[in-house]
Amino acid sequence: MNQVLFQPLAMIASMYLFAEKGGGGAERLAFNPAVLIASLYVFALAAFLGYQVISRVPPLLHTPLMSATNAISGISLIGSLVIAGSRYDHHQMLASILGCAAVTSAMINVTGGFLITDRMLKMFRKKEAVKPEGHK
């Protein structure tokens, strides 16, 4: 149940779909079908939204779009953080090292991605206010 409550959307979906099961002591790790269904809803809606939003990005900004989505998908950092910092009964060392590697690679994308996107977007200007006379 913990996992279902963990997500507002999953909660709503589970209220509709699995109302009779409410309060059940589902095992923490076993997969709860309500979570899967809610996740599929989120996936489908995000795909639809993504299509709508991204097809409006002009070709002018396709390179910044790519680096921006790259930076955003660095959100896998939050999953990596939990793995790198949690305590386990076994395989502690291996899990921590894998987690640490995941934190590193995700962090590269988060810092690098947002910084370079900003650097690029800074360069796109309409008509320069001051004509770069002394341009190198």
Place this chain on the structure above:
Amino acid sequence: MSNAQYFLEATYLIASILFVLGLKSLSHPDTARRGMIMAAMGMLAAVLGTLFHPDIHNYLYIAIGLILGSSIGIPMAMVPMTAMPQRTALSHAFGALAASMVGIAEYVIHGANMGGVKMGALGLEVMLGSLTVTGSLVAAAKLQEMMRGTPIMFKGQHFVNLGIFLGMITCLVLWLLNPTTAIYFYIVVGLAFVFGVMLVIPIGAADMPVVMSLLNSYAGLSSAATGFVLGNNVLIIAGTLDGFSGFILSILMCKAMNRSITNVLFGGFGAVVGTETGVAGSMREVGLDDVAVQLAYANQVVFVPGYGMATAQAQHAVRELGNILEERGVAVKYGIHPVAGRMPGHMNVLLAEANVPYSQLYEMEQINPELPSTDVAVVIGANDVVNPDARDNPKSPIAGMPIIEVDRAKSVIVLKRGKGKGFSGLENPLFFKSVTGMLYGDAKSSLTNLAQAVQKV
């Protein structure tokens, strides 16, 4: 559920909303920067929230990862704009690596206790992630010219690839049926690494925009699958946005080349030796001063850049010439083909870096109607995207690909390094047309010399 968890969920929800708003702001260059700063704030909120996650007890590995990641990520954001394609390919590799590491760690920790559906998502995540890691590394090596850019093909390649792919899927299914047999899982990981390499080596450098977009898509989908495994919505949302963005871009790029994705992936384009199109006539070489006079007295000049502009680092020189022409009252425009360069939007970024205002950057559909009334079209290191064979010769390998119709302009000047064929090895009849003049030499020095010559006119 504790207050801390509600707080955490709130930060994730805020992050999701800010990500969507950030991407929405990219629909216009004026709003883009502010929007992306908002998205970065969303990321910061989610990360700070997660640091207070109740399961986290040990901050040592987290600190190491964060510091190491920042110290690699920040220099990677400082690369010159001409290196953008390689840099982006590398960041696809890192994104995918993070996703596969999370997947492997989840399996190491929870083993077979996850349940079938979660394991399926995990298998997909690790498979997509791993093949994207090696695929992107190969793409980066090709773009950095550490590997030759021409397709690497061998006999029976399709069968080998099919074999690897089927082996990978079989092991994945076997693993799902026998979740405790870890060896199947690791075979899937290993085969995915090999498959990523095999997928990208037969692809020519000119097709990189499609491959980059596809790898972008895979990296995103593998992040989304991570979200399914961890039961985390913000991961699903961000991963899906990334995945779909890459997917849409790859479709756009394919359309801009009039080819299907299968053709790009399995066609080995660029390995074919140019079919003889029987182009008659000879190329007309023009002198610097001739061109300078033409440019100086033109009403409208359109520059059409290609990958050659990036390799010659000529974007600043173009801008300087453009400035001088504008001061003389010439209308200066830039016509940009969707697949010019090595990644989507590559030319736009380079010209923006050189201070060209984006109001002068025109898409192919916008610039084509203007070309008949253009006095001089200057082609800078572009070849296939201006090849009239794509329009006129149905037998050409690039037949049907939309082009920038520079041959409709009153005069065409082609800046080219030498007399050889272009990257794809195709003959370009544009070079033999009577309106076309060839100006040989390094694009950057040619443009600088032109700028000086125009000033003397």
